[in-house]
Amino acid sequence: MDNTYDIVIVGAGPAGMTAAIYGVRANMKVLMLDRLSPGGQMINTNEIENYTGAGKLSGAELAIKMFEHTQELGVEFDYKTVVDIANDGPLKTVTCEEDDTVYQARAVILATGTVPRRLGVAGEEAWAGSGISWCAICDGAQYCGKDVVVIGGGNSAVEESIYLAGICNRLTIVTMFDLTADPKACDLLRKMENVTIYPYQEVLEFTGTDRLTGVRFKSTQEDATERYVTCDGVFEYIGFQASSQAFAKLGILDQMGCIQIDARMRTSVPGIFGAGDITAKHLRQIVTACGDGAIAANTAAAYVESMGRISAPNNCDIVSPAT
Template structure:
């Protein structure tokens, strides 16, 4: 008889690793796949202070702890880049880029997450996760009483800037257009005494030698005036990009590329589940990703049992 996994989990971030833990404890035969080191976006976070019970630790340390937990339970793991998923009546085929490797499975949990869109300007790569962050809730506390710059003018940028203005000495908003968030949120942000807004600006570079020192930007209007704002940290909010290219033909994505799921993490394709940041959701945090993974594993295990 052909060797078939009960559940293949694509993506080894907090959602995928939690799903693996719950699935194997449900006596499922589980395979966890990721093209990179386990941890997902966690490994790009200097400090995590809001994961219940863990206290303060680095994202990389938390990722290691989660992965070690999966290995203690015997979860099979492999470094693979999934490029396609074919859906059969009861068995799915997961195809990987490396040597066109394929895996047969009864259920699939997709937990490949998102990556922040980047500006791709000088200094960004140098200070990424060491001065430049993409999550104020995760990293904002380390800039308490200091000066920060928020790049972007949408809902995420404005909401996070309001949060940062409550703990930072000065918050500067640099946006390519004007503030485009909800009007009430924009009014609240503009009314805060320690907030400055620089609309219609194009970011040119992030400056600094030993540490991040500032942001240089230029007006998009006719005068093309350049400005340099000094700061201790930067938070970028210019959008997220779902890592969902391999799943496009399954018909489970919304217009932004995120996976549409119900409360039990089920997609519209039987046997295909989503979890974590790649799903359509409001709050993207480590703890919410873990919760998604637990729910997805429970639903996937129930689905597998229904096939037997």
């Protein structure tokens, strides 16, 4: 099997899938890799209402539509976890966990997104995955008619709270600041009768013996009042950290672990590009991830052309690699 490509894209979320579409349309030989099913964070999103032209649809639906689009255009996809990228000059080497598979590419687009950040308080580790969840769409149904606590007050916390409040008995929000999500979503949540919001709180611990039974937290204001809320489940939405450990040695990460890029999605390493949530940026959304992916692929294709293509996808236009 020929494991050499013009462009290898790591991550098949909206950024990676859009990059793949623009890559094949630029006549590049493209491979897209993901350790999980294509779709990225969209798969775990209940409802998307702000992707231009799509109206209201589930994250899974949008993920399937995007993946189908890549497949109609003939993008190669494989389930692989990338563990290393070596900058071997004009050819990059992409190493995967599975069977030590290695690919080579003229250009690599890193679009591995983020993973949820954890609080790091007592009880969190013990109940992670069996009481504490980071995905309402995956685990919310377990708490139908039960009491739930959501930690966080940003867009994800508020959107997922609206969904959870619709199925659970009582929903309590505990957040470090006030709600900081889109004002329209905050208004909707505040109007829901079974929702109580505790702003300016610090979570102290999650309690329980056989199962998670509650959350203890303390006001960050002068009174420092301590409270305890009983619950059957907790959902944490306190931000994310970049999935960038595998790329640390390339020297392209900032202090937060995000990839530093310029306006054309170039990193400081020629031939390595970044796109989507993994990059240092202000607004992490599907529409901005797609925009990044398009720009990254466009810049990467121009780079590949300047270096000499590895091969053409239809084998009718093979160009020797530049030496």
